[in-house]
Amino acid sequence: MKNGNPKDAVINGDKSEGSKSVYNKKKNMKRFGRQGRSLEKSTNSYYNPSVIKKKREFYDNAKHVKKYKKLVKQQQTDVPLAIKALEDENETEEGSKMSKNNKKRKDREPRNLIEIYEKKHEEQEKARMEKETVFQARKEEREKSEARRKDIREKMMKKTRKGQPVMKYRIQHLLETIQGSMNKS
Numbered sequence: 001m002k003n004g005n006p007k008d009a010v011i012n013g014d015k016s017e018g019s020k021s022v023y024n025k026k027k028n029m030k031r032f033g034r035q036g037r038s039l040e041k042s043t044n045s046y047y048n049p050s051v052i053k054k055k056r057e058f059y060d061n062a063k064h065v066k067k068y069k070k071l072v073k074q075q076q077t078d079v080p081l082a083i084k085a086l087e088d089e090n091e092t093e094e095g096s097k098m099s100k101n102n103k104k105r106k107d108r109e110p111r112n113l114i115e116i117y118e119k120k121h122e123e124q125e126k127a128r129m130e131k132e133t134v135f136q137a138r139k140e141e142r143e144k145s146e147a148r149r150k151d152i153r154e155k156m157m158k159k160t161r162k163g164q165p166v167m168k169y170r171i172q173h174l175l176e177t178i179q180g181s182m183n184k185s
Helices: 006-012 017-032 049-095 100-108 113-157 167-184
Strands: none
Touching: 113 167
16 A cells, blocks of 8 residues: 555545645644744845845946936036026017116026036136046155155065164154154154
8 A cells, every 4th residue: 555546545444655645734823823934034044145235236326317317407407597597588678678786697697508518617627637636646745655664664675684674774764753743743
């Protein structure tokens, strides 16, 4: 009867391996009031580096999309404002009398969008050039300090033929640090 069909075993009332598992399941259901925990739930299935990486990429992409949409929206609002300003300017010139102050102010303002764009672009270029000069100055300062430190380190590491440190440079370094601290005080 061991090699027989499990359906036959259930019909005949024999307890075979197939019916044992069903019996045990029912027994556990009675005892615990629910099914036992599955293997997936009992392991740390929530920690998966690839899933975490995908989530991070998703949020990064969402951030970039949000920035892009914000820029597009800003550009759309900037252009109509400039056009409205030009239209308002044209209406006031045609329609009513303008005071001398308004005429002077209108003469100083740019006449079209191209001039506005060029003015804004020049300001951005100036700001970029200023940042670049500050960056170059910092870089040169860093290189000078690195060269100075390298020189001091080489002098401090010098040894005599017998392997003893050369005291001349060490004493000189101590003297400089003492003088530097005296000047600060």
